[in-house]
Amino acid sequence: MMVQEPGWEFGLDTGVSTPTLAMSATGSLVTTGSQDLGFNVSSETRCSRQDRVPVSVLGHWGSNRGQRDEHPLLALQHLYQHHLVWSIQGWTRPAPLSFQRNQQCEAQQMRGTSIPAAAAAPQHDDGDDDDAIPATFSRDVPRWFLCLLAHFLSATNTTTTTSSTTTGTSSSTRMDVLWTIPPLLLLLLWSSSTFVFYFKKCFYVAWMMCLAVLAIPLCLLKSGGRDVENMRVIRSLVRHVKHLLGLRFEVSGWEHLQTKGPYVIISNHQSSLDVLGLMEVLPDRCTMIAKKELIYAGTVGITCWLGGIVFINRKKTSDAKSVMAEAAKTMLDDQIRLWVFPEGTRNQRGDLLPFKKGAFHLAVAAQAPIIPIVFSSYSNFYLRKEKQFNSGTIRLKILPKIDTKGMTTEDVASLLDKSFNLMRSAFLEVSDSVPQSNGTRCH
Ligand SMILES: CCCCCCCCCCCCCCC(=O)SCCNC(=O)CCNC(=O)[C@H](O)C(C)(C)COP(=O)(O)OP(=O)(O)OC[C@H]1O[C@@H](n2cnc3c(N)ncnc32)[C@H](O)[C@@H]1OP(=O)(O)O
Ligand SMILES: CCCCCCCC/C=C\CCCCCCCC(=O)OC[C@@H](O)COP(=O)(O)O
Numbered sequence: 001m002m003v004q005e006p007g008w009e010f011g012l013d014t015g016v017s018t019p020t021l022a023m024s025a026t027g028s029l030v031t032t033g034s035q036d037l038g039f040n041v042s043s044e045t046r047c048s049r050q051d052r053v054p055v056s057v058l059g060h061w062g063s064n065r066g067q068r069d070e071h072p073l074l075a076l077q078h079l080y081q082h083h084l085v086w087s088i089q090g091w092t093r094p095a096p097l098s099f100q101r102n103q104q105c106e107a108q109q110m111r112g113t114s115i116p117a118a119a120a121a122p123q124h125d126d127g128d129d130d131d132a133i134p135a136t137f138s139r140d141v142p143r144w145f146l147c148l149l150a151h152f153l154s155a156t157n158t159t160t161t162t163s164s165t166t167t168g169t170s171s172s173t174r175m176d177v178l179w180t181i182p183p184l185l186l187l188l189l190w191s192s193s194t195f196v197f198y199f200k201k202c203f204y205v206a207w208m209m210c211l212a213v214l215a216i217p218l219c220l221l222k223s224g225g226r227d228v229e230n231m232r233v234i235r236s237l238v239r240h241v242k243h244l245l246g247l248r249f250e251v252s253g254w255e256h257l258q259t260k261g262p263y264v265i266i267s268n269h270q271s272s273l274d275v276l277g278l279m280e281v282l283p284d285r286c287t288m289i290a291k292k293e294l295i296y297a298g299t300v301g302i303t304c305w306l307g308g309i310v311f312i313n314r315k316k317t318s319d320a321k322s323v324m325a326e327a328a329k330t331m332l333d334d335q336i337r338l339w340v341f342p343e344g345t346r347n348q349r350g351d352l353l354p355f356k357k358g359a360f361h362l363a364v365a366a367q368a369p370i371i372p373i374v375f376s377s378y379s380n381f382y383l384r385k386e387k388q389f390n391s392g393t394i395r396l397k398i399l400p401k402i403d404t405k406g407m408t409t410e411d412v413a414s415l416l417d418k419s420f421n422l423m424r425s426a427f428l429e430v431s432d433s434v435p436q437s438n439g440t441r442c443h
Pocket of ligand 2: 204205206209269271272273275296300344346347
């Protein structure tokens with residue numbers, strides 16, 4: 001029996017230095033039910049390199065390797081991995097195309113006229129192992145993505161078309177689409193580091209939001225409202241997230257956190273991922289100073305509020321100063337520790353930003369010691385510009401406390417300088433020795 005599935009028609013724009021693949025879901029992918037995947041290329045494809053050339057891809061799923069009911073994705077994967085992507089890359093090389101795979105393609109069985117005859121397909125064998133994935137494969141995400149999108153579009157088209165006629169066919173196709181999603185994600189995760197980057201980032205935010213949904217009632221049950229003790233709940237909820245993102249922490253200097261009473265922790269700030277390291281070492285009765293915008297971060301914002309986080313308006317120094325003066329009093333009254341990011345913003349430039357003065361005023365006002373904590377550079381696993389988010393190790397170095405007893409506002413500048421210099425050399429030291437995700441050392 002000949003089964004017809006909607007399919008794709010690909011156009012390869014060869015007029016630009018990096019060819020892009022355009023596609024539409026208007027073509028037909030015809031399954032013959034009796035042969036291996038077949039490809040077909042129109043004759044004009046081979047001559048008009050400057051034009052948008054239609055490349056019709058014919059294939060079938062169902063009878064590949066004798067399995068009529070093989071899941072479409074397997075056939076699709078087969079198609080992408082071993083034929084389509086390879087062939088399209090082949091197009092960009094001086095060698096002739098290699099849309100060969102199935103010379104027996106039964107073009108005459110195809111529906112519609114937009115798909116050219118099989119006889120026109122160039123039958124070039126470049127001698128490479130068909131199963132070998134090209135080196136540029138993983139960097140070709142957009143093409144991959146378009147291919148996969150084409151599959152979705154065509155499957156959706158089928159759903160729409162068939163649903164008006166047969167409800168049974170419609171629901172089975174819809175099931176096909178649903179079943180395609182998880183392996184599709186796996187395929188993209190396996191093939192594209194850019195996709196991994198966005199996926200991990202979105203996952204991180206979404207997961208934290210979900211955890212916060214859980215944290216809100218737990219905090220309310222624990223303390224009945226806003227309380228620094230809620231940080232214990234938040235800490236235990238967040239601690240596993242590092243595993244989900246493939247991150248490891250190596251902490252040194254635990255003994256320096258054994259200090260009794262209130263203190264001010266200062267640390268460098270590279271990304272929102274710092275929250276994971278922060279929760280790794282967060283002492284009891286410790287909360288943070290954060291920008292006020294964070295309170296609007298949905299469930300995370302509410303959780304931050306419940307955890308007693310002190311929100312400051314960075315744009316209004318006078319407001320921020322009075323909030324911090326108030327915080328110094330609360331520190332002493334309620335025996336609270338405060339974590340401040342003295343850089344005042346996220347920074348991933350491979351060095352520390354000059355410190356703001358608030359944390360040092362705070363410590364002096366409360367006559368509380370400062371405990372610096374340094375996070376090693378994330379550049380061995382996380383590069384925002386390059387869209388890289390691999391697995392990696394983060395070193396956390398807890399430095400000895402710096403006493404502020406007897407200090408006044410006059411001493412703030414020198415206290416800041418001393419802290420900055422200590423943290424900067426610790427940052428360079430821990431970042432230098434941190435293992436790369438590929439096993440080498442970061443320099
Ligand atoms: C289940 C899932 C739930 C997940 C929950 C996750 C929870 C974790 C949350 C983690 C939160 C992390 C948040 C991180 C951030 O938001 S970082 C950004 C916010 N933080 C900061 O900005 C802190 C650092 N900034 C400062 O300290 C600044 O000094 C500030 C107070 C903001 C003022 O800013 P600015 O004017 O730009 O800075 P200056 O340092 O130049 O100060 C100007 C003059 O003011 C004097 N000053 C500053 N502070 C004080 C003070 N406290 N008391 C008195 N005077 C002060 C300072 O000396 C300057 O004057 P002079 O130049 O010395 O005359
Ligand atoms: C309505 C919903 C809006 C959703 C917003 C997403 C909220 C983020 C959710 C989960 C992330 C988990 C931890 C959040 C804590 C991040 C704190 C942070 O890193 O803030 C950045 C701030 O230090 C400096 O900001 P800038 O670098 O100056 O900018």
